[in-house]
Amino acid sequence: MTSLRITDVRPWGGPATDLHVVDGVFVATASSPDAEVVPGGGRIALPGLVDAHAHLDKTSWGTPYRPHSAGPSLASLIDNERAHRGDLGPVRERVGALLDRHIDRGVLHVRSHVDVDPQIGLDSVTGVLAAAAERAGRVTVEVVAFPQSGLLTRAGTAELMADAIDAGAQLIGGLDPAGFDGDPIRHLDTIFGIAADKHVGLDIHLHDRGTLGAWQIERIAERTEALGVRGKVTIAHCYALSTVDDVRQGALIELLAAADIALTTTVPGTTPQLPLARLAAAGVRVGLGHDGVRDLWSPYGTGDLLDKALALAVASGYRQDDDIERTARIATEGGARVLGLPDYGLEPGCRANLLLIPAESLVEAVTQRPVDRTVIAGGTVVR
């Protein structure tokens, strides 16, 4: 039995207390006078940050800087990646470098979409899984088999996505069934079909805005209900929700809530943000993601999910403490509910995954994002 006592910490920025851990799990009271002590020094304790929408396989983290080489269109971005991803070096090494950064910042759970296509096969999936396995116990990685280069428009991709599940991926992805792949009904029927065959959930990229996107949300909700996969479907980005009128938005949120479809945002720079308060009121689960980090799509990203929490707060126009605190909740508990993480939190019985941040308040943790953090995973200090 190993015991840990984390003294003088403030869970969620609240009153100071001690946290007790036995065999990697929080317990209510100290069990051993010989417990290892981690002095909290009055710092804020948060459960591990959850990156609910990543593209680990694309990152160039740890490799030399290279100028952005794609044009502005989505097609150009995808073609540029297919042309140059081979130059970046092994997936396993790049992903490992980024996961090390995540651990360093307290990002202890990641859901990553990973490209699957006939050119690259399952190499990226196996590379990501290998990098994650090397860091087992410190960070968890859930893999979505993602048809980045098209599903219907790239023959053989659907079969590879099914194979990816057999190789260890946990979810089936999708990508703009109408706007990119060109045949929304066949696209959705295909991915829901694979997911049903494999008894896994889905996480579908949907950038399509306005009424086109809204119509696809309805189609996704229909299939979620019909196939009995309530609670197992996520829509990523979901720009449609913030680019339709208020009445349509309300109706869509009702559909999402009824089908228990989760959403993830990566805080777009030039699209209105998700209506977080309205989603929260309806009980829709929302997670936060870092999206790509320094890759062939853009040079942005730091690997610190609190940077995204700040961006979300600013872009949402928040000033009140409880609003800004909501973004920290989305970056932690919100993502955990999207991923369905068991035993997540700072309560007795939860796995002792947490970070300690030197900030006076939760708001300050978000606005200042100090990087000298203590990170504990499964009761072991890993940073």
Add this chain to the structure above:
Amino acid sequence: MTSLRITDVRPWGGPATDLHVVDGVFVATASSPDAEVVPGGGRIALPGLVDAHAHLDKTSWGTPYRPHSAGPSLASLIDNERAHRGDLGPVRERVGALLDRHIDRGVLHVRSHVDVDPQIGLDSVTGVLAAAAERAGRVTVEVVAFPQSGLLTRAGTAELMADAIDAGAQLIGGLDPAGFDGDPIRHLDTIFGIAADKHVGLDIHLHDRGTLGAWQIERIAERTEALGVRGKVTIAHCYALSTVDDVRQGALIELLAAADIALTTTVPGTTPQLPLARLAAAGVRVGLGHDGVRDLWSPYGTGDLLDKALALAVASGYRQDDDIERTARIATEGGARVLGLPDYGLEPGCRANLLLIPAESLVEAVTQRPVDRTVIAGGTVVR
């Protein structure tokens, strides 16, 4: 004569070179074998960052955290500030703490709007000037006498703004002549009148959006031309420019260029960004500002202008290197042109105000914003 050699630096991220300084000014070639050496180590050299729109007097930097206490309306924000600003402690100390942070990050020039009203008189102006004087040679601060609580609607404010110039402020401010102060023509005539009497320039807050703001831009341009103050007027925020149609936007940009009116942006979270490329093509000067830092208006802000450069790049939807580099130029040269800073830059003859950043490229300096910087002001290493 004091000499400095800064070896192996990459100006603007370009090829490595040595920079030579004599008596605080860059010179073309080494003049003394006894020069003090600052090893650049291949870092990027930028001239000092320029915060072209600050509210130094409002900051709570260096004081204990306090929850946000204002409601969402502009009137509530202003009333809340008037009720609580006395609790924050002496202006001089708070401003000094923030200026020290600025210097630490390489922000070496600041234009700050400073509140002037019958309740507070000139206390904030003299407090800011005192904190700046204590840091003379390390940072320059230009003060705008700012009618935060209303000009026409707060009797005695106009007279105090004139007094503020006598006390050391360099510019006359304004605030939403229509949307906040209620009488745009009388507001503009009053502030242009004071500026003409005192032979100083103007820097006018204009949040009013759409056609109301556009109409005021036209009135400001008329007065700038009629009173012969081309090149001495700035409009801050100028949300109207990004909330009118393209044709009107083009006509307004022509007016701004003709009157040589500068703009500053603080990267609003929920308003479209200024059309930077179109403004650059027309030759309109644009500077970047941090706006308030951790004050009664919002808890945001770090004192690092590169954080704002990143926000500007993301919110502008930039991915290309030259676009992202433009935001670094706006954070340096752009602001210097707005403030009319003499001898600004890394060329021989310029004052040796610079920062060294460990980044591979200028894009990476913006996206990653490493904080372990060397800062040199007037040829002296200050950090």
